[in-house]
Amino acid sequence: MAAMAAAIGTDIVNGSLMPSAYQPLALQQADPFKLFNKDSEMTVLNDKPWNIEAKAHLLNDAVTPNEYMFIRNNGLIPQNIDSSAWELTIDGESASNKKTYSLDDLKSRFQQYTYQLTLECGGNGRSEFNPPAKGNQWTIGAVSCANWTGVRLGDVLRDAGIKEDAVYIGYHAADVHLSRDPSKEPISRGVPIKKALQDETLLAFKMNGDDIPLAHGYPLRLVAGGWPASASGKWVNRISIRNKEHDGAKMGGTSYRVPCEPVAPGAKVEDKDMCIITAMPVKSLITFPKSGAVIKKGKTLTIGGHAWAGELEVNEVKYSVDFGSSWVSCQLSKPTNRLAWQHFSAAIPLDATGYYEIWAKAIDSEGKAQPMVLPGWNPKGYLNNACHRIAIKVV
Amino acid sequence: MTNHKRFWKRERAAYRVLIVICAAVLVVAIIGVYFADKSDEEYVAVSEEDPNRIENGIHLRTGLVEAEGLMETVTNCTSCHSAKLLTQNRLSKEGWVSAIRWMQETQNLWDLGDNEEIIVNYLAKNYPPESKGRRENIKKINWYELQ
Incomplete structure (x- = not known):
């Protein structure tokens, strides 16, 4: 311990609480790209806890592979997981029976489903808010759409029995609080019972056909597509059926909550005036070409990307090459399943030389479109769905 | 015998x-x-290699700016989380204090005593909010030829 302290150059506060086998991060030479099998172009925002995001052009695949999938952690990733001993317990005030399932029970007793599900961090785009909001300064890369395979959460909850007064579910998981205090959970969020019982809400054990990578929740992850990804608890070992709004860590205060009424930028908002984020707003991303493309005059530029809209479908995606003065419709695919992102493309003739920005704007099935400037300011900088822009030069 | x-x-x-x-x-x-x-x-x-080596005004191990209050900040603010959580944020004095309060309420951060003022002054001075308006220009464009 003294040698560690000397190497770090300061006393290790609470060093007596540190497990003897634990190497403080300052001494770890972990290469996150190797550690998590991520592409080296991914951006590490934070290394304790690990938070890593993609860049727009890395997300060009129709289905996001692990190497380009963002990592969001509130605590420390659990170590030494024994999946054969893993148990999921269903409990809570509104569970008729407390029931425990092994992974084999889940796989053998319930029908399995695979869905492409869009997971976007509630704070994706936080870095643009003014005045700035505290937290990891996500730009645009905290979104993914992978294939998730598992059993329906609703099937498992019904097997344990759901009482009539159930209103919410809350998850509990194996990750470790940053302070290493075992009595504290880094995060324990959930969703209303209605969302929990949707067909696409899964207890997943596979991502893109393989075991879920450790950083993404191995061996069992709750996946509630279209909602802030924090609702999709990783390393889940207990789900409580609650007779009230779940009150776990990061369900209150400013966490994953926004002012119930719009407020002026920088306003102080009381806890009682904050409301939990439900579905994510409509958004899109131009994933091809990479921003900064220089093209020859007279050529046609083909753009492509994805669009998603929380619980809804995207009806239309438009692009503009003149800073929003005029808009042209893109080709847009139907989603593979509900809550999967959709793909758009367009061929853009560029006949004059100069600097261009290509803006993309998605419009959801209720007619709501992405704003061109920042949407409503909120204390923690959530829900920035301002249109994505790439820079192009025609020479 | x-x-x-x-x-x-x-x-x-x-x-x-x-x-x-x-x-x-x-x-x-x-x-x-x-x-x-x-x-x-x-x-x-x-x-x-001196673990507290400073080059070009940057504390190499943490990436924090060298200024009054640096070591108090390193000692108290980087034992649970990475210094990257500091260097990527830009907050007013009030904002940094509220971050400290939140950590004391939910994250087991200890009472910082006299160090609190030193740390808050260090952070607010070296990591203050920048006005970004409602939308910034597209930054850091790496131009490349698209075939």
């Missing part, structure tokens, strides 16, 4: 045991010195 001879025989046996013990101690000592040497070497290797 006379008493005398028996005494010497016993004596010799005692010496033999003593020699074996000494040899064993020596071997253990050599092994011990070898490993002690090794760990010493490792220790030297680590401390050759």
